[in-house]
Amino acid sequence: MNSQILTGVIAALGLMANFAFVGAASAQDGHAPHADHGHHHADFESTRMHVRVDGEAGPGVRDIILIPGLSSSPEVWQGTVDHLGSGWRVHRIHIQGFAGAPVAGNTEGPVAAPVAEEIARYIAENSLEKPVVVGHSMGGTIGMMLAARHPDAVSKLMVVDMVPFMGAMFGAPGATVESVGPVAEQIYQGMATSAPAEYQARAAASITGMINTESKRAGPLEDSATSDQQVSSRSFRELILTDLRSELPRITAPTEVLYVKFNDARMTNEITDMVYQASFATLPGVELKRIDDSAHFIFLDQPEAFYARLDAFLAE
Numbered sequence: 001m002n003s004q005i006l007t008g009v010i011a012a013l014g015l016m017a018n019f020a021f022v023g024a025a026s027a028q029d030g031h032a033p034h035a036d037h038g039h040h041h042a043d044f045e046s047t048r049m050h051v052r053v054d055g056e057a058g059p060g061v062r063d064i065i066l067i068p069g070l071s072s073s074p075e076v077w078q079g080t081v082d083h084l085g086s087g088w089r090v091h092r093i094h095i096q097g098f099a100g101a102p103v104a105g106n107t108e109g110p111v112a113a114p115v116a117e118e119i120a121r122y123i124a125e126n127s128l129e130k131p132v133v134v135g136h137s138m139g140g141t142i143g144m145m146l147a148a149r150h151p152d153a154v155s156k157l158m159v160v161d162m163v164p165f166m167g168a169m170f171g172a173p174g175a176t177v178e179s180v181g182p183v184a185e186q187i188y189q190g191m192a193t194s195a196p197a198e199y200q201a202r203a204a205a206s207i208t209g210m211i212n213t214e215s216k217r218a219g220p221l222e223d224s225a226t227s228d229q230q231v232s233s234r235s236f237r238e239l240i241l242t243d244l245r246s247e248l249p250r251i252t253a254p255t256e257v258l259y260v261k262f263n264d265a266r267m268t269n270e271i272t273d274m275v276y277q278a279s280f281a282t283l284p285g286v287e288l289k290r291i292d293d294s295a296h297f298i299f300l301d302q303p304e305a306f307y308a309r310l311d312a313f314l315a316e
Helices: 003-023 074-084 112-125 138-149 166-170 177-192 196-210 218-225 229-240 269-279 303-315
Strands: 049-054 062-067 088-095 132-136 156-160 255-259 287-290
Touching: 049 112, 062 074, 062 112, 062 138, 074 088, 074 218, 074 303, 088 112, 112 138, 112 229, 132 138, 138 156, 138 229, 156 303, 166 177, 166 229, 177 229, 196 218, 255 269, 255 303, 269 287
Parallel strands: 062 088, 062 132, 132 156, 156 255, 255 287
Antiparallel strands: 049 088
């Protein structure tokens, strides 16, 4: 990628830094108000997360783990659960401190990396036979961590609108974890110390930019209001400072990445494609699929396109 393109990319992605200041810890979810869908919680002791299970084990039933994004509820995946139907036992992750869950073990330090380790433990302790893993945004980061650090635990990985080094969006070309550290800290302090009312107001503005479909925004607003501000703020800082590019070659599971064009008039589909190709260059065989006419929440803005890609990926 030449320097002129990279300069344009960084200029556009700089807008995402603005999201960080105006409410990047907003809920990445699009559910209607919480309802009882007949699920149950897994018998798994963890202070980092709990697991909502839909379906039962049985002959021919496959396991799939769905990981939502920053400050999200498992409800974000309800449409996907409904679409999958019989033949699947679905394990939806709910991170402590997000969307009404008590903070518990996420009171300090990183969140994504410990949750990835807990999911690996959950797979082992429940004798899941190499489940499929699908993660959105922060959930995509967790999915990449899981697949890279426990390659034998995952059969397939789908990453929904996330890159392996989000910090590149907040620095000059050639950015490293070290070079974006001061920016990450500034963003974190701005989020963590904001008055709650200001924090939520900015989160609402952020959600509007991440979901094109107005009718799907109520759930994210609810989840933002019931997520712990400090857990979300620390999680966002962790995402900026996580660079998984060197770990991608360890992923042995077939991997597909769904993404959308960056939300900036100066960005073209072609430049967006090049960014994702460069970002995942160290993962041999990765499939990159752009979904058009969608914002960050592909499964809310373009559910049929998302389900079609998911079905094809699961059938391969």
